[in-house]
Amino acid sequence: MHWRSLRFLFLGLVAPALASPGPSFENTAIVRTVDLGGSVVHVTTTYAIKATKPGAKVYTIALGLEEKEKTSWLEVKVKGQQEPLELEHYPLDSSRNFHLADVKLPKALALNASLNLVLETLQTHATTPYPKEASQKEDQALKYSTDLFVLSPYHTGVQRTKLKALTPRIISHTTPANVQEFILDAPATKQGATVTYGPYNDIPASTNEKFIKAHQQPITAHYFHEQPVLEIADLKRSAEISHWGNNLNIEDNLVLHNAGPSLKGHFSRLEHQSQAFFKRAAPHALPALTLHLPPGISNTYYYDLVGNVSTSHLRVAPAAPKGQRSNRYSVLELRPRYPILGGWNYSFTLGWDAPLSDSAVYDRKTGRYIVEVPILTPVPGAVVNKAELSIVLPEGATDVEFSPPFPALENRLSTHTTYLDSTGRPKLTFEYENLTVMHAQSIFVSYKVPLAAHLTKPFVVSVAFFSVFVLAIVTRRINLTIHKEKTL
Numbered sequence: 001m002h003w004r005s006l007r008f009l010f011l012g013l014v015a016p017a018l019a020s021p022g023p024s025f026e027n028t029a030i031v032r033t034v035d036l037g038g039s040v041v042h043v044t045t046t047y048a049i050k051a052t053k054p055g056a057k058v059y060t061i062a063l064g065l066e067e068k069e070k071t072s073w074l075e076v077k078v079k080g081q082q083e084p085l086e087l088e089h090y091p092l093d094s095s096r097n098f099h100l101a102d103v104k105l106p107k108a109l110a111l112n113a114s115l116n117l118v119l120e121t122l123q124t125h126a127t128t129p130y131p132k133e134a135s136q137k138e139d140q141a142l143k144y145s146t147d148l149f150v151l152s153p154y155h156t157g158v159q160r161t162k163l164k165a166l167t168p169r170i171i172s173h174t175t176p177a178n179v180q181e182f183i184l185d186a187p188a189t190k191q192g193a194t195v196t197y198g199p200y201n202d203i204p205a206s207t208n209e210k211f212i213k214a215h216q217q218p219i220t221a222h223y224f225h226e227q228p229v230l231e232i233a234d235l236k237r238s239a240e241i242s243h244w245g246n247n248l249n250i251e252d253n254l255v256l257h258n259a260g261p262s263l264k265g266h267f268s269r270l271e272h273q274s275q276a277f278f279k280r281a282a283p284h285a286l287p288a289l290t291l292h293l294p295p296g297i298s299n300t301y302y303y304d305l306v307g308n309v310s311t312s313h314l315r316v317a318p319a320a321p322k323g324q325r326s327n328r329y330s331v332l333e334l335r336p337r338y339p340i341l342g343g344w345n346y347s348f349t350l351g352w353d354a355p356l357s358d359s360a361v362y363d364r365k366t367g368r369y370i371v372e373v374p375i376l377t378p379v380p381g382a383v384v385n386k387a388e389l390s391i392v393l394p395e396g397a398t399d400v401e402f403s404p405p406f407p408a409l410e411n412r413l414s415t416h417t418t419y420l421d422s423t424g425r426p427k428l429t430f431e432y433e434n435l436t437v438m439h440a441q442s443i444f445v446s447y448k449v450p451l452a453a454h455l456t457k458p459f460v461v462s463v464a465f466f467s468v469f470v471l472a473i474v475t476r477r478i479n480l481t482i483h484k485e486k487t488l
């Protein structure tokens with residue numbers, strides 16, 4: 001009894017503070033643009049904000065719960081600037097049906113000062129094929145749903161949401177209800193490839209039950225999508241570091257999944273070839289994939305369950321000049337034995353060797369090697385549902401530390417033994433879900449190899465190159481120590 005009343009009191013005190021965290025701001029305007037895609041949907045929300053109190057420096061953003069669940073990547077910046085702002089997410093709270101995060105502004109705003117903030121998110125698995133089946137001759141259409149209003153704890157002058165398809169072929173879109181008090185014109189208009197919801201004017205603070213009950217509602221667009229909807233159902237990347245061979249071997253085992261409408265009826269190669277001939281290939285069939293691999297690679301291999309695939313094509317970019325980074329990449333066109341149709345899986349293995357000196361440095365002062373290992377090679381437009389990265393370090397490596405660009409769901413340090421090793425090699429493993437092109441970043445691994453002075457020759461690199469690694473390590477120092485503790 002006592003406990004209950006206490007909790008009640010506590011909630012009573014805290015709830016109003018959450019619903020309206022002292023309106024230090026108002027939104028002059030909010031514009032949200034949704035780039036309707038396949039398995040990845042890019043959402044950009046621009047908040048034109050104005051301080052209504054002097055010294056305001058923490059701005060709160062809100063996401064609907066469903067939207068939060070679909071969001072695999074999120075970043076807030078000041079418009080036109082490169083550095084993402086620091087974000088603090090509120091803990092999950094089942095009494096609210098929205099998610100909140102505080103954005104730390106670069107400096108406190110004076111009264112009436114304004115700023116444009118840009119929230120960028122990538123949503124994954126946010127579209128569904130409709131109809132669910134399509135024959136080889138038929139089109140592919142997808143449905144995407146979201147909430148009508150961008151929620152905010154602040155009053156908003158004007159708000160718009162734009163749903164943008166790749167082509168004007170939008171089959172239908174929802175016309176919202178209960179928005180008369182915010183509009184002068186139509187609640188939704190379609191023009192070309194864009195459906196615009198709003199402008200909606202003079203919207204009160206909306207992170208509360210009352211507003212959500214009265215006005216929040218799902219909106220859906222149904223649109224033709226002329227590219228295959230791709231997922232990497234499973235990615236297993238193994239990176240092996242060899243100092244003796246000055247080699248970094250990367251091997252990917254992938255299960256590619258076409259998440260478009262399932263193929264209705266049988267696959268006809270003749271039909272496929274004639275479509276290709278008339279350049280009308282089915283939008284849901286994937287004939288080939290183009291990947292960007294690092295420069296200077298060798299011994300590239302690609303095989304599937306049947307054996308080597310000879311119909312692929314590789315153009316290797318030259319390695320970076322000694323001691324420099326290259327912006328160039330090798331281009332690999334993967335051409336499976338047959339086109340991958342809706343609902344189909346295709347498993348294959350892809351691997352290559354690269355000079356270790358292109359991605360490693362030796363720090364004489366600490367006696368440590370630092371090696372950069374990319375988490376994944378992005379497949380354009382595809383989400384990676386599950387990924388496991390393992391990094392096998394040289395035999396005898398000690399004092400292992402690592403610095404991930406974002407936290408893994410799980411990571412561990414174990415020992416990998418092959419017949420050539422006597423003591424086994426330390427192996428780091430990282431697990432992830434729902435990775436996108438924005439997650440195509442690198443993990444920096446650092447370790448010592450005792451008695452390896454004679455091996456350091458390939459790692460004599462310029463100061464400029466070295467500083468890239470050191471910077472990456474320094475800026476992630478906090479992560480590094482936290483994760484190190486976890487693995488030990």
Ligand SMILES: *[C@@H]1O[C@H](CO)[C@@H](O)[C@H](O)[C@H]1NC(C)=O
Pocket residue numbers: 111112
């Ligand atoms: C801030 O704006 C309000 C309303 O627009 C105005 O009344 C007030 O004088 C302004 N204050 C300052 C310090 O600019």
Ligand SMILES: *[C@@H]1O[C@H](CO)[C@@H](O)[C@H](O)[C@H]1NC(C)=O
Pocket residue numbers: 303307308
């Ligand atoms: C694939 O081809 C390479 C060289 O072309 C060969 O060394 C390798 O044994 C082949 N692998 C399979 C599985 O056929």
Ligand SMILES: *[C@@H]1O[C@H](CO)[C@@H](O)[C@H](O)[C@H]1NC(C)=O
Pocket residue numbers: 233234255257343344345
């Ligand atoms: C495709 O692969 C995924 C993940 O490995 C699996 O869950 C699914 O059942 C596979 N689908 C087919 C049609 O084999």
Ligand SMILES: *[C@@H]1O[C@H](CO)[C@@H](O)[C@H](O)[C@H]1NC(C)=O
Pocket residue numbers: 070124125409433434
């Ligand atoms: C990844 O996406 C799937 C499907 O939307 C979801 O069920 C799963 O919880 C997500 N995983 C993580 C770690 O967010």
